Amino acid sequence: MNETAHALGAARTLWELVDRRAALTPHRPVLLQEGRTVTFGELRDRSERAAAGLHAMGVRPGTVVAWQLPTRIETVLLTVALARLGAVQSPVIPFYRDREVGFALRESKAAYFAVPGEWRGFDFTAMAERLGARGVFEAYGPLPDGDPAGLPAPPVSGTDVRWIYWTSGTTSDPKGVLHTDRSLIAGGSCLAHALHLSADDIGSIAFPFAHIGGPDYLVMLLLYGFPAVLFEKFALPEALDDYRRHGVTTAGGSTAFYSMFLAEQRKRPGRKLIPTLRLLAGGGAPKPPELYHAVVREMGCALTHGYGMTEVPMITMGSPDDSQDDLAHTEGRPPAGMEIRIVDGEIRLRGEAVCKGYLDPAATAAAFDGDGFLITGDLGHLTESGHLVLTGRAKDVxxxxxxxxxxxxxxxxxxxxxxxxxxxxxxxxxxxxxxxxxxxxxxxxxxxxxxxxxxxxxxxxxxxxxxxxxxxxxxxxxxxxxxxxxxxxxxxxxxxxx
Missing domain, CATH: 3.30.300.30 (ANL, C-terminal domain)
Incomplete structure (x- = not known):
C-alpha cells in the first residue's frame, strides 16, 4: 500500500475518508455509469447536500435507515450521505422480498426505508406499504436535497455501530450483523493492499452494492483514488461494451463471474475479451483450481481469490505476486492485524475488520470465544507460508x-x-x-x-x-x-x- 493510501486508511470514519480523498484529488473520477461521471469532489459535495435533505426529513445521528437499492450512482451518494450524518444504515439486497425485508425492517427498527420504486418488474414501494414500513421514500432518481450549512458536525467516532448487514446462517431468519466505519475501512484496506492496485486502474462493481462487498470496494476506490464502472444489471455479453469503452483493468465479484467471463472468452479464442483487463478478483464462493488455471490460460489475466463473510468482509486475499499453486489452491493470506486461530479444524478470527456482533445479544455471546475470537463455523488450515486453505463448512449454509x-x-x-x-x-x-x-x-x-x-x-x-x-x-x-x-x-x- 502506498504512503497516501496508508495515511488515508487511518481515517476514523467513512466520511472522513471521503472528505480527505476529495481534498487530494477533487477532479478525478470515482463513479462511472451509463454516460455519467462523478468525481471525488462531487461525491463529497453531492452527498453532503443529500445529507442536508435527509436531515430536513428528520434523519439524525443514530437514526436507523434501511435501504434496498440497485447498484447505482444514487445508491453510493445515499450511503455516503448517511455516513456524513452518522445514521445507522441497514442495506438490504435488492432481490430480497417480503419475508426477508419484513424481518430486517422489524429487527432493525428502521425509521426510514429507501426503495427504488418499481424496478425490474417489481414494485418495491408497494411491498414497503404491505410491510407497514416507516418513512418510505424513493431514491432511484434525485435524492433529498438541502443546504449543508445547517448540518450538525460530522461524526468523529469510527467505532460506533453504524451498519447492520444481513446474513442467513443455518436458521430460517437472517441475522443482523453489526459493523462500524472502522471495521469496514479495515476490510477495504485488506482488499486494496492485497491486489496491488494504483491510481491508474479502472475498477468495476457488477455485484449488489448492498452486499458487504459494497463498502469494501468503495473504501478501495477512496484509498487509491481510481474510478469504478457501476453495473445496475450485470449480464454478458451486454456488459462487455462498458468494460471495453472504459478500459477496465480489474473486474470480478465471485466464482460465478469468473465462469461467465470465461464462457464469453471461449466464444472468441485468441482475441482477448477485454483488452485492458489484467486482473480478475473476488470471493464469496468456492473456487475450483481448474477454473483458476483456465482463466489465467485463456483470458490472459491474473486471478486472485479471497475469503470473507458478512461478519468479516475481508479475511484473506490472494495477491498477484503469490505463486500459481497458492492462487489456485488457497484463499490467500490475512493482512497485518487479522489473527487467524485454528481450533479443532475450525477457523476463528480476531481483528479490526471483525464485526461487533449481532443484533441478538444471545447470538453474539455464542459467536465469540473467551479470547474474543469469532467462531466462523468454517473449516480449514494454514500453510507454512501463512496461506489459508478452506476445507469445508460446519454451518449448514x-x-x-x-x-x-x-x-x-x-x-x-x-x-x-x-x-x-x-x-x-x-x-x-x-x-x-x-x-x-x-x-x-x-x-x-x-x-x-x-x-x-x-x-x-x-x-x-x-x-x-x-x-x-x-x-x-x-x-x-x-x-x-x-x-x-x-x-x-x-x-x-x-x-x-x-
Whole structure:
C-alpha cells in the first residue's frame, strides 16, 4: 500500500475518508455509469447536500435507515450521505422480498426505508406499504436535497455501530450483523493492499452494492483514488461494451463471474475479451483450481481469490505476486492485524475488520470465544507460508453466486407442500454458481412425485426469493439417516447427487 493510501486508511470514519480523498484529488473520477461521471469532489459535495435533505426529513445521528437499492450512482451518494450524518444504515439486497425485508425492517427498527420504486418488474414501494414500513421514500432518481450549512458536525467516532448487514446462517431468519466505519475501512484496506492496485486502474462493481462487498470496494476506490464502472444489471455479453469503452483493468465479484467471463472468452479464442483487463478478483464462493488455471490460460489475466463473510468482509486475499499453486489452491493470506486461530479444524478470527456482533445479544455471546475470537463455523488450515486453505463448512449454509442461503428456510417451506413427506436441501458443486441448490424429498404416502416446476411455484407463492429456489430436485424413497437420533446425513446426499 502506498504512503497516501496508508495515511488515508487511518481515517476514523467513512466520511472522513471521503472528505480527505476529495481534498487530494477533487477532479478525478470515482463513479462511472451509463454516460455519467462523478468525481471525488462531487461525491463529497453531492452527498453532503443529500445529507442536508435527509436531515430536513428528520434523519439524525443514530437514526436507523434501511435501504434496498440497485447498484447505482444514487445508491453510493445515499450511503455516503448517511455516513456524513452518522445514521445507522441497514442495506438490504435488492432481490430480497417480503419475508426477508419484513424481518430486517422489524429487527432493525428502521425509521426510514429507501426503495427504488418499481424496478425490474417489481414494485418495491408497494411491498414497503404491505410491510407497514416507516418513512418510505424513493431514491432511484434525485435524492433529498438541502443546504449543508445547517448540518450538525460530522461524526468523529469510527467505532460506533453504524451498519447492520444481513446474513442467513443455518436458521430460517437472517441475522443482523453489526459493523462500524472502522471495521469496514479495515476490510477495504485488506482488499486494496492485497491486489496491488494504483491510481491508474479502472475498477468495476457488477455485484449488489448492498452486499458487504459494497463498502469494501468503495473504501478501495477512496484509498487509491481510481474510478469504478457501476453495473445496475450485470449480464454478458451486454456488459462487455462498458468494460471495453472504459478500459477496465480489474473486474470480478465471485466464482460465478469468473465462469461467465470465461464462457464469453471461449466464444472468441485468441482475441482477448477485454483488452485492458489484467486482473480478475473476488470471493464469496468456492473456487475450483481448474477454473483458476483456465482463466489465467485463456483470458490472459491474473486471478486472485479471497475469503470473507458478512461478519468479516475481508479475511484473506490472494495477491498477484503469490505463486500459481497458492492462487489456485488457497484463499490467500490475512493482512497485518487479522489473527487467524485454528481450533479443532475450525477457523476463528480476531481483528479490526471483525464485526461487533449481532443484533441478538444471545447470538453474539455464542459467536465469540473467551479470547474474543469469532467462531466462523468454517473449516480449514494454514500453510507454512501463512496461506489459508478452506476445507469445508460446519454451518449448514449454501453459497450460491456469493450469497448465503439457509437450507433450513427452504426445507421448512418444502414441508408445507402436500406432496412432500420429508425434505433436505444441500448445496452441490457448480462451476458457474459456486454451489447450486438441490432439494431432496421423500415421497409422501399416496402422493404423486412432485416436479421441480411445482415445488418452485409453491416456494415462490410462499414468498421465497428467486435466488434461493432449488435448481435440482431428487425424489427418494427415504432420506439417509443415522441410527442414534435419525438425523439426516447430508454428506451422503452430496456424494450421491453431486
Amino acid at each position: 449454501i453459497i450460491r453466486k456469493g450469497e448465503n442461503i439457509s437450507a433450513k428456510e427452504i426445507e421448512d417451506l418444502l414441508h408445507t407442500y402436500p406432496g412432500v413427506g420429508e425434505a433436505a436441501v444441500v448445496g452441490l458443486p457448480d462451476d458457474e454458481r459456486g454451489e447450486r441448490v438441490c432439494a431432496v424429498v421423500e415421497r409422501a404416502p399416496g402422493a404423486a412425485d412432485p416436479t421441480l416446476e411445482e415445488l418452485t411455484a409453491h416456494l415462490r407463492g410462499e414468498g421465497l426469493s428467486v435466488h434461493k429456489l432449488p435448481e435440482q430436485l431428487e425424489v427418494v424413497d427415504a432420506l439417509p439417516r443415522n441410527e442414534a437420533l435419525r438425523k439426516v446425513l447430508k454428506y451422503k446426499l452430496r456424494e450421491r447427487f453431486a
